[in-house]
Amino acid sequence: xxTGALIFMLSAYGFVLxxxxxxxxxxxxxxxxxxxxxxxxxxx
Amino acid sequence: xxxxxxxxxxxxxxxxxxxxxxxxxxxLGNFLRFPRQAVMNGGGTFMxxxxxxxxxxxxxLMWIExxxxxxxxxxxxxxxxxxxxxxxxxxxxxxxxVLGIFMPLVVLIYYCYIESWTLAWTFFSVTGATRGLEQQGxxxxxxxxxxxxxxxxxxxxxxxxxxFLTLFINIWVVSKGxxxxxxxxxxxxxxxxxxxxxxxxxxxLTLGEHTITTMVDGVAQTVTTSPWQGLNFMYSPDWSKIWDxxxxxxxxxxxxxxxxxGMGSLQAYASYLKKTDDMTLSGLATCATNExxxxxxxxxxxxxxxxxxxxxxxxxxISKAGGYDLGFVAMPLVFNNLPGGAIVGAxxxxxxxxxxxxxxxxxxxxxxxxxxxxxxESFGWNRRKSGLAIGALALVLGLLHxxxxxxxxxxxxxxxxxxxGLVILALIETVLFVWVFGPDNMxxxxxxxxxxxxxxxxxxxxxxxxxxxxxVMMAWWTWTEAIPTFKMAGIAPDQVTTRxxxxxxxxxxxxxxxxxxxxxxxxxxxxxxxx
Numbered sequence: 001x002x003t004g005a006l007i008f009m010l011s012a013y014g015f016v017l018x019x020x021x022x023x024x025x026x027x028x029x030x031x032x033x034x035x036x037x038x039x040x041x042x043x044x
Numbered sequence: 045x046x047x048x049x050x051x052x053x054x055x056x057x058x059x060x061x062x063x064x065x066x067x068x069x070x071x072l073g074n075f076l077r078f079p080r081q082a083v084m085n086g087g088g089t090f091m092x093x094x095x096x097x098x099x100x101x102x103x104x105l106m107w108i109e110x111x112x113x114x115x116x117x118x119x120x121x122x123x124x125x126x127x128x129x130x131x132x133x134x135x136x137x138x139x140x141x142v143l144g145i146f147m148p149l150v151v152l153i154y155y156c157y158i159e160s161w162t163l164a165w166t167f168f169s170v171t172g173a174t175r176g177l178e179q180q181g182x183x184x185x186x187x188x189x190x191x192x193x194x195x196x197x198x199x200x201x202x203x204x205x206x207x208f209l210t211l212f213i214n215i216w217v218v219s220k221g222x223x224x225x226x227x228x229x230x231x232x233x234x235x236x237x238x239x240x241x242x243x244x245x246x247x248x249l250t251l252g253e254h255t256i257t258t259m260v261d262g263v264a265q266t267v268t269t270s271p272w273q274g275l276n277f278m279y280s281p282d283w284s285k286i287w288d289x290x291x292x293x294x295x296x297x298x299x300x301x302x303x304x305x306g307m308g309s310l311q312a313y314a315s316y317l318k319k320t321d322d323m324t325l326s327g328l329a330t331c332a333t334n335e336x337x338x339x340x341x342x343x344x345x346x347x348x349x350x351x352x353x354x355x356x357x358x359x360x361x362i363s364k365a366g367g368y369d370l371g372f373v374a375m376p377l378v379f380n381n382l383p384g385g386a387i388v389g390a391x392x393x394x395x396x397x398x399x400x401x402x403x404x405x406x407x408x409x410x411x412x413x414x415x416x417x418x419x420x421e422s423f424g425w426n427r428r429k430s431g432l433a434i435g436a437l438a439l440v441l442g443l444l445h446x447x448x449x450x451x452x453x454x455x456x457x458x459x460x461x462x463x464x465g466l467v468i469l470a471l472i473e474t475v476l477f478v479w480v481f482g483p484d485n486m487x488x489x490x491x492x493x494x495x496x497x498x499x500x501x502x503x504x505x506x507x508x509x510x511x512x513x514x515x516v517m518m519a520w521w522t523w524t525e526a527i528p529t530f531k532m533a534g535i536a537p538d539q540v541t542t543r544x545x546x547x548x549x550x551x552x553x554x555x556x557x558x559x560x561x562x563x564x565x566x567x568x569x570x571x572x573x574x575x
Contacts, residue, residue: 001273001276004280004281005088005275005276005279005280005281007088008280008281009088009275009278011091012095012343013339013340016332016336016338016339017340019331019332019335020329020336023325023328023329023333024329026325026496027058027062027325027329027495030322030325030495
């Protein structure tokens with residue numbers, strides 16, 4: 001591959017993969033109250 | 045309309061919501077359209093306007109549509125007419141929103157037909173119907189399927205059978221409801237799609253070097269090819285195209301199609317959000333997931349595989365012939381040539397068309413949702429009755445697409461509803477949500493329950509840049525494409541009558557939907573008066 005093509009390809013892959021990983025990492029850290037979990041103390 | 049509403053169904057989990065939203069966005073275009081657009085618009089340099097459009101149009105529109113949808117959903121509206129009225133209290137608002145039911149319904153009908161091809165080719169891959177065919181034979185196989193003449197491996201009735209089956213699966217899924225149907229499909233279909241695509245990308249990129257005979261300047265030459273040459277071909281920057289307005293518009297268009305914005309289906313899904321549900325991060329995650337499917341997986345599959353077996357000139361010729369040739373002619377030929385024989389070829393074909401089918405169906409069930417919601421909420425129909433009504437309509441009109449496919453019937457719907465109409469709806473909703481509703485209200489609505497706070501820069505983008513981008517896009521497309529397309533420029537004379545008939549059917553659907561909106565509002569007014 002030419003250097004130019006490699007730079008463009010890796011930049012594109014890096015941007016979208018980086019954004020995706022960041023988003024899902026933040027989602028996992030975010031408040032779990034958004035999931036439909038039963039209130040504390042409720043029996044399942 | 046009342047600002048209070050009966051409780052509506054809600055998403056079962058956040059991951060289900062994001063997978064359903066991403067499933068809506070990830071479609072056939074991620075794997076068939078994107079690589080062609082990149083190759084034809086400057087390769088690596090195409091990625092510059094592409095990502096700029098992603099940041100300035102794609103992501104902002106995703107937030108706008110989630111905002112419009114949730115705002116409407118909180119007031120009992122699952123489709124765009126009611127959503128528009130909830131942000132602009134004007135009698136015209138609901139009629140402008142007709143586009144948010146019209147376009148997804150129209151696209152659903154012809155998209156189901158294209159989706160049925162992927163199901164058919166999954167079947168053909170397993171039965172070996174395309175095994176051993178050369179390029180001309182493969183093209184004839186596709187052509188005979190499209191023009192219903194029948195051929196080796198399939199009879200003339202087969203396209204109808206696969207269309208009925210595809211439509212039945214779609215209606216069955218949406219009739220099951222939000223969590224038991226759509227969300228469950230996304231939770232199953234999206235992982236399968238990503239697994240199949242990842243396996244195929246690894247297989248394609250490990251193909252190694254091949255020696256092929258190809259025509260260079262009309263002279264047969266033996267050349268060495270590899271998948272890396274394909275990636276090089278796709279990403280080599282052509283700086284002469286970076287200031288070409290067509291390239292910037294093509295990039296913005298691709299972002300539009302790939303994220304499924306301007307359709308009405310994202311809003312319908314977002315209407316099932318709770319007031320406290322996050323939209324900032326989840327919307328961004330939806331965009332990012334789609335881009336991973338498009339750039340990393342879609343961009344590493346078809347073009348590298350085709351270049352390996354047909355060379356650069358072959359890939360250019362196939363790309364120019366269109367996305368269907370790339371997916372349904374070139375890729376089966378690639379699978380026929382894979383080392384490992386018939387079983388490996390059949391398995392690769394099964395995975396390729398299987399992933400296209402899941403990409404298609406997770407989008408088409410989203411397209412059915414606005415019309416379903418409209419019928420349920422406006423006329424009190426249950427989900428099963430709404431599904432059957434839409435299924436029956438899609439069945440009848442889908443037959444027209446199958447019968448008149450080669451006469452351009454489908455192309456008309458694809459252009460006016462599936463291409464040009466998207467920009468019109470996106471522009472209208474942006475103006476209403478940002479300018480009429482007000483930038484501060486819009487910003488507050490998007491951040492309600494937000495897991496992240498967006499940089500202020502995006503408020504400026506949403507208020508000024510995105511609308512400006514859309515206005516330029518619409519003006520450009522109107523001048524360069526819509527007017528010539530309307531005048532039937534370059535259309536074969538034997539297609540003109542069918543194409544006008546196709547437009548007539550579309551217009552009839554639009555008029556009927558406008559009338560249904562009028563009826564629905566009159567019905568609500570009567571009920572409100574009686575109460």
